[in-house]
Amino acid sequence: MKLTKKLLMSLVIAITMSLSVSLLPAFAEGSWDTVSKMPTERMAFGVEIVNGKIYTIGGFNNAGVLGTVEEYDPETNTWETKASMPTNRYGFEIVTVNEKIYAIGGFHSTLENSDAVEEYDPETNTWKTKASMPTNRAALEVVTVDGKIYTIGGYDTTTQESLDTVEEYDPETDTWETKASMPTNRATLEVVTVDGKVYTIGGYNTTTEEFLATVEEYDPETDTWETKASMPTNRALLEAVTVDSKIYAIGGYNNNTEGSLGTVEEYDPQTNTWETKASMPTNRYQFEIVTVNEKIYAIGGLKSFFESLDAVEEYDPETDTWEIKTSLVTNRDGIGVATTDGKIYAIGGGDGWDSYHNSVEVYTPNYDIPVITNPTNLVATAEDSQVTLTWDEVADADYYIVRRTTTSDLEYEILDDEVQDISFIDTNVENDTTYYYVITAVNLIGESEYSNETYATPEASGIEDKDRAILTITLVTGVEKEYVVSMTTVNDFIDWYESKANREEGSAIFAIDTTSDGRKTDYIIFDSVLMFAVAN
Structure with missing residues (x-):
């Protein structure tokens, strides 16, 4: 089965790029708030955050494929149009390295994929064309390990075949190097990293015409692949995320079974085992997923080709439970999602194939930590x-x-x-x-x-310290009080403590001046002293 135009469109619009910056929440918890609209309606665009500002790049709408770049400042709730990306495209991958944004591959049109690599510098608002990716492709996955960018798998519209290609890009030298091929060629897979290893999960293989459960591990250090335990459920267009070094594969699509899925499966790289978890309440694909405070949020997406969703659901890996949260104001898929300041931003997207959005909604999760x-x-x-x-x-x-x-x-x-x-x-x-x-x-x-x-x-430096010491007093409450005092004070304290221990008459309180001018004095009560120590 070769990919039809409709299926191809569906298989390449899943773009989720997020970056978390933890600050204090400002919006009402547990609700969606509408903020300033993005200037350009669109879907299937890239999203990145650099220095607290959100950048939306490329995508498409009724006017065609775009190179548009717009910057949103959450602090001022304002948008600003920036220099356009040199190559109009959608379905590309986007990643940030050293505060510069790299747009890689994607589609010029529904039937023409790209090898373009372009670098955007938010500080100077300029684009640079970089060395092209050796293999034209879209519907690929991109990860970064130790400052290098790895492009994995994907789809070639010329041959209408999924790919096993792996290529490494070094932003420092602007050079590409072909790496060991992935054992299984596929597109619309998911890729995550755990402890410096890269895990490729699921996807669609055009050679065998099947949705995959395949899991393969790549070690960038040795440039080797190892086949791992397969997912229990074959699927593409899924989302995957790591929490506490476990991988969660969520939702997706399998046309040979029930279409859109709500399946959740957890993979432990340490034991190479999968465990089926509580299903997501809403079956979906082409949705977005983010983590906030180690909870996973599934946002929007498609239930079928023309049924976009407003559903927002939260998964807690610790309790293996889902909770239905406040819905998006607008049904949509192909949206851009980012997290910053503890809030989730849902940007743009589409409703079906002929309706595009520029609305921006902000969600602040309820925090129960x-x-x-x-x-x-x-x-x-x-x-x-x-x-x-x-x-x-x-x-x-x-x-x-x-x-x-x-x-x-x-x-x-x-x-x-x-x-x-x-x-x-x-x-x-x-x-x-x-x-x-x-x-x-x-x-x-x-x-x-x-x-x-x-x-x-x-x-x-040079002051004689022989007449000074550190007197540490531990109180019965467990609190330690530390004083830098003269040896005269230390000796006076020891004499006072011994006299009270021997039940001799005298004050039950010992005063320690903590400043040379006597502006602060601590009063130590004998019955409150558990122990003390003296150090030079």
């Missing part, structure tokens, strides 16, 4: 004209906020509101001044409570 925990074991180390902070990593934290004060009223100022590591160096300090620090952890839900407070007093 636990409130993020506060960081622990914050330690400050003083040096000459700087203080180094370290703390324990917080699970699910996207970044940290560092705060500081030099007073005892705990009104902290923010030093850095997006620290990616679990350490921070404060160089905006003066020697012989004591600084107090706390940090918080931040994720999609919000900000944690403060960490433990710590402090340090930077000093010029």
Whole structure:
């Protein structure tokens, strides 16, 4: 069976490119909000996000095949027309490497595929024609591994055959290299990466005229293929995504069985096994899929050739359950989908083959993850004209906020509101001044409570430290208090502690001045002390 025009169109319009940037949600949770429309109605276009802005590229509408490029800024809710792509096309693949967008292959028209490779630089709003892909094709898949782009499989309209071709593109050198062929030729497959390995899943083989369950693993490091356990269900036009290193194959199409599918199957690369999961409530293909907070969202698509959908459904891999969510405002397929700021954007698309959209809808999922925990074991180390902070990593934290004060009223100022590591160096300090620090952890839900407070007093190098020590007091609550004090203070504390332990008379409270000018004093109650330690 050669591909008919109608089936070919259906088999090449699945384009899903998404990038997640985790910030705080702004829209009402669990609903779709309509925002500014894309200037050009179209479907089967490419979508990429660079520096928080969404780029829609190419596609087609009633006017024909397009090279149109438009940029959406979620912060200002505005669109701006950009330099057009040199080659008008749809059904191509699109990927970002080093903040530059690469458009690869695709269709000039319904019967003419392309080898064009073009690079767009959002910073300069310019396109560059790059070395052509060695093999003309569309309905291929593209992945990136270690900065290299791999083009896999696809369809050649000249021969009307699916392909096993694998070619590697190096953006640094603008060169192509032919790699070991995929064992099974196919188009409209799905490709995902796990731990640096590439997995090709399902698809349609024109030689055998069948929908496939085939799974093959490619190792870019050794340029070798290995056949893996097949999917339980033969299908093409499916969607696949990874969550916690497991691959989820969802939906798709098989004309030899029931047409559109709601099948969900999970593949574990470690054990090379498949497990059938709860089916998606709505059978569909040519839909879009994204993950937010490790939950999978299936959006729009087709139930049949001329029945587009508004259905939005959420899958939780942890509980193996689906939940029907608020529907799209507009039924559509061939849409562009992107995620940023914890929100899902559904852009453009079509309804059937003669109705095109430019509407943009934004969905904010309901977040039910636990409130993020506060960081622990914050330690400050003083040096000459700087203080180094370290703390324990917080699970699910996207970044940290560092705060500081030099007073005892705990009104902290923010030093850095997006620290990616679990350490921070404060160089905006003066020697012989004591600084107090706390940090918080931040994720999609919000900000944690403060960490433990710590402090340090930077000093010029060369100062004699033999009369100073670190006194660490552990309270019965488990809280540790650390003080850099003179040996006189240490000895006074030990004498006080021993006298109270021996039930001698005297105050049950020991005062420690934490600043040289006495602006902050900690009062230690004997019964609250579990243990203490002294270090030089």
